[in-house]
Amino acid sequence: MSVSHHPRETERTDFVAVLAKTCLVTFLISLGFVVLYPLFWMATNGFKTNAEIFGNPFALPSGFSIANYISAWNQGIRNYIATSVIVTLGSAVCTVLVSAWTAYGLTRSKLPGKPFFVGIVLGGLMLSPTVAVIPLVRMMQDLGLYNTYWALIILYTAFRIPFTTFLIRAYMLGLPRDLDEAAIMDGASEGQIFWRVTLPLCKPILVSCVILHVLFAWNEYLFAMIFTSGADLQTLPVGLTSIMAKHGTNYAIVFAAMTLSALPIVITFFAAQRFFIRGLAEGIGK
Amino acid sequence: MAVMKHEHEGEAAKIGFTGPSRVEKDRFGPIAGVLSFRWVLIAFVLILWFVYYPIIDNFIVSTKNQDIFTGETAFIGLDNYRRLQGDPVFWTAIVNNTLYAVISVVFQVFGAFVLAALIEGLTEERWRRFWRAVYFVPSAISITVTGLLFYFIYQPDIGLLDSALTQIGLAEWSRAWLGEEGTAIYAIIAMSQWQGFGYSTLLFAIAIQKIPRELYDAAIMDGAGTWRRLWNITFPLTREMTGLMVIVTITGAFQVFNEVMVMTGGGPNNSSQVLGTWLYQQGFIENDFGYGAAIATVIFVITLITGFAQLWYTKRRRVDL
Numbered sequence: 001m002s003v004s005h006h007p008r009e010t011e012r013t014d015f016v017a018v019l020a021k022t023c024l025v026t027f028l029i030s031l032g033f034v035v036l037y038p039l040f041w042m043a044t045n046g047f048k049t050n051a052e053i054f055g056n057p058f059a060l061p062s063g064f065s066i067a068n069y070i071s072a073w074n075q076g077i078r079n080y081i082a083t084s085v086i087v088t089l090g091s092a093v094c095t096v097l098v099s100a101w102t103a104y105g106l107t108r109s110k111l112p113g114k115p116f117f118v119g120i121v122l123g124g125l126m127l128s129p130t131v132a133v134i135p136l137v138r139m140m141q142d143l144g145l146y147n148t149y150w151a152l153i154i155l156y157t158a159f160r161i162p163f164t165t166f167l168i169r170a171y172m173l174g175l176p177r178d179l180d181e182a183a184i185m186d187g188a189s190e191g192q193i194f195w196r197v198t199l200p201l202c203k204p205i206l207v208s209c210v211i212l213h214v215l216f217a218w219n220e221y222l223f224a225m226i227f228t229s230g231a232d233l234q235t236l237p238v239g240l241t242s243i244m245a246k247h248g249t250n251y252a253i254v255f256a257a258m259t260l261s262a263l264p265i266v267i268t269f270f271a272a273q274r275f276f277i278r279g280l281a282e283g284i285g286k
Numbered sequence: 287m288a289v290m291k292h293e294h295e296g297e298a299a300k301i302g303f304t305g306p307s308r309v310e311k312d313r314f315g316p317i318a319g320v321l322s323f324r325w326v327l328i329a330f331v332l333i334l335w336f337v338y339y340p341i342i343d344n345f346i347v348s349t350k351n352q353d354i355f356t357g358e359t360a361f362i363g364l365d366n367y368r369r370l371q372g373d374p375v376f377w378t379a380i381v382n383n384t385l386y387a388v389i390s391v392v393f394q395v396f397g398a399f400v401l402a403a404l405i406e407g408l409t410e411e412r413w414r415r416f417w418r419a420v421y422f423v424p425s426a427i428s429i430t431v432t433g434l435l436f437y438f439i440y441q442p443d444i445g446l447l448d449s450a451l452t453q454i455g456l457a458e459w460s461r462a463w464l465g466e467e468g469t470a471i472y473a474i475i476a477m478s479q480w481q482g483f484g485y486s487t488l489l490f491a492i493a494i495q496k497i498p499r500e501l502y503d504a505a506i507m508d509g510a511g512t513w514r515r516l517w518n519i520t521f522p523l524t525r526e527m528t529g530l531m532v533i534v535t536i537t538g539a540f541q542v543f544n545e546v547m548v549m550t551g552g553g554p555n556n557s558s559q560v561l562g563t564w565l566y567q568q569g570f571i572e573n574d575f576g577y578g579a580a581i582a583t584v585i586f587v588i589t590l591i592t593g594f595a596q597l598w599y600t601k602r603r604r605v606d607l
Contacts, residue, residue: 024404027404028404028405028417031401031421032417032420032421034480035420035421035423035424035480035484036420036423037446038435038436038439038446038480039423039424039427039435041439041446042435045438053444054443054444056449057444057445057446057449058446058449098328098329098332099329101325101326101328101329102325102326102328102329104325105322105323105324105325105326106325106326109322109325110319110321110322111319111322111323111325111326112319117326117330120330120333120334120338121326121329121333122597123338124333124337124338125593125597126589126590126593126594126596126597127337127338127341127586127589128541128585128586128589130541130543130561130562130565130582130585131340131341131344131582131583131585131586131589132336132337132340132341132344132582133340133565133569133582134340134344134347134565134569134575134578134579134582135339135340135343135344135347135579136336136340139336139340139343154332154336155336157332158332158333158335158336158337159336159337161329161332161333162333162337165329190321190322190325194325215426218428219427219428219429219430221428221429221430221543221544221547221548222543222544222562225547226570236428236430237428237429237430237431237544238430240430240431240434241430241434241548244434251438251444254434255438258431258434258435261428261430261431262427262428262431265426265427265428266423266426266427268426269422269423269426270419273419276426277418277488277492280485280488280489281489281492
């Protein structure tokens with residue numbers, strides 16, 4: 001068991017080192033089992049019959065019929081996924097675009113009193129959705145947005161602008177200005193510089209921001225539960241609890257529904273792992 | 287800006303710029319400052335309207351006794367806050383949130399730190415990457431799914447936990463984990479550790495990767511063992527990340543809502559209520575908006591304190607923030 005990054009420790013290849021290494025690997029594998037087995041159990045329970053679920057929980061399903069998955073899909077998951085996709089993508093585009101504009105204004109434009117504006121945006125990082133939820137209900141009702149996609153898209157955007165702007169701004173501060181200066185000499189306007197020069201340079205951080213936003217919006221529960229009540233407007237997390245309430249006795253379908261809603265984000269994670277990890281690293285601050 | 291200057295001073299001087307602002311000033315003139323406001327306009331309207339204003343409105347609502355159905359409103363000052371003092375469930379919630387914070391700091395900060403150090407100590411990069419990814423998977427899944435999953439795992443009739451306990455001869459330990467007042471909140475917190483530790487492990491791993499390897503080489507030359515290196519090099523050099531993670535974890539622990547809502551709804555007998563679910567219960571189930579808003583104010587004050595701690599911490603690390 002070596003905590004160093006140093007590969008060659010020939011003098012330590014004695015019995016103790018081998019024992020330590022074995023312990024470490026055993027520990028990592030056991031922990032990996034604790035992490036993955038519940039997810040494996042969830043997916044395989046989706047293939048079981050209800051009677052099998054009430055039998056030995058460690059047993060594998062007798063057959064891999066996807067009937068439960070199909071009925072979960074048809075009994076709501078399809079609609080919930082559609083809503084989640086609309087809300088997630090809509091708010092991701094709004095959030096990243098508005099935040100990029102704001103970050104540009106806060107770093108590159110001639111805006112007077114920048115520290116004041118930066119303070120307002122970053123202050124928003126400290127305000128949590130839980131605190132705002134009661135007043136927001138009446139506001140959304142007054143605006144006629146209650147129980148619409150727009151309620152969620154606007155709220156997800158508003159609450160994620162401070163964080164996303166913070167990330168993009170930090171990135172823009174580190175960008176060289178030479179290209180800006182050159183573009184200004186060529187007579188480019190602020191708007192042209194933003195779209196043609198700054199935004200393309202920010203691509204890596206924009207990708208990270210989109211991923212972080214998708215992870216947030218896809219999984220958000222509080223706003224989604226409170227601002228949508230119709231079944232056709234529920235996002236996946238809220239829809240799942242409705243399926244649970246509706247099919248409370250038919251566990252197999254609930255397990256299939258859970259697996260189906262976890263799948264897209266897990267696949268996205270493995271497909272875009274590199275971006276995910278970089279995004280998360282940016283998110284916590286370097 | 288400081289960063290940019292350091293890195294690009296040389297190049298700027300080469301192409302003949304004395305300062306970045308001169309050219310811009312000549313080009314846009316004084317009116318440009320006002321026009322530049324357009325860049326931040328949409329964000330400001332959205333933030334002030336939907337993020338800041340509700341906080342003020344929340345405090346106003348908390349000083350009123352309001353019925354959303356009849357619409358009748360009466361000003362009652364700080365009565366809702368006095369009511370909080372005598373509300374045993376509110377204090378249960380405070381205790382539960384604090385438990386959540388303490389246990390999460392132990393597992394998701396210090397446990398994750400040790401795990402990240404162990405993983406980063408593996409010699410092969412593909413295995414390091416493999417374990418980081420495996421442990422992270424639950425963090426990508428929504429809390430609703432993991433909450434429901436553990437709701438089933440904790441069930442006595444179909445769940446994994448009680449079956450596993452029976453198989454290893456600890457049948458007398460098995461119980462309805464979420465159905466008993468003494469265990470419900472701990473069962474929820476345990477689920478949360480299962481879900482969250484991989485995320486912080488990943489972040490610590492990234493921090494550890496940034497430590498120069500020469501430090502470890504030098505320590506090995508000096509005969510420092512594994513634990514001495516962990517304690518004298520890895521821990522001090524990731525202390526900033528540790529501090530940040532402690533603050534972020536505590537903030538998160540006081541905003542917990544989703545997992546409690548899905549797994550117990552605050553029960554049995556309000557034993558697993560946290561501030562978030564008690565707010566929901568009072569505001570949206572009992573329709574007592576004023577009292578719910580008072581609970582929200584308490585969450586606001588706590589997260590404001592941790593938020594300032596985080597800002598102070600980040601600012602201390604990065605002068606150009």
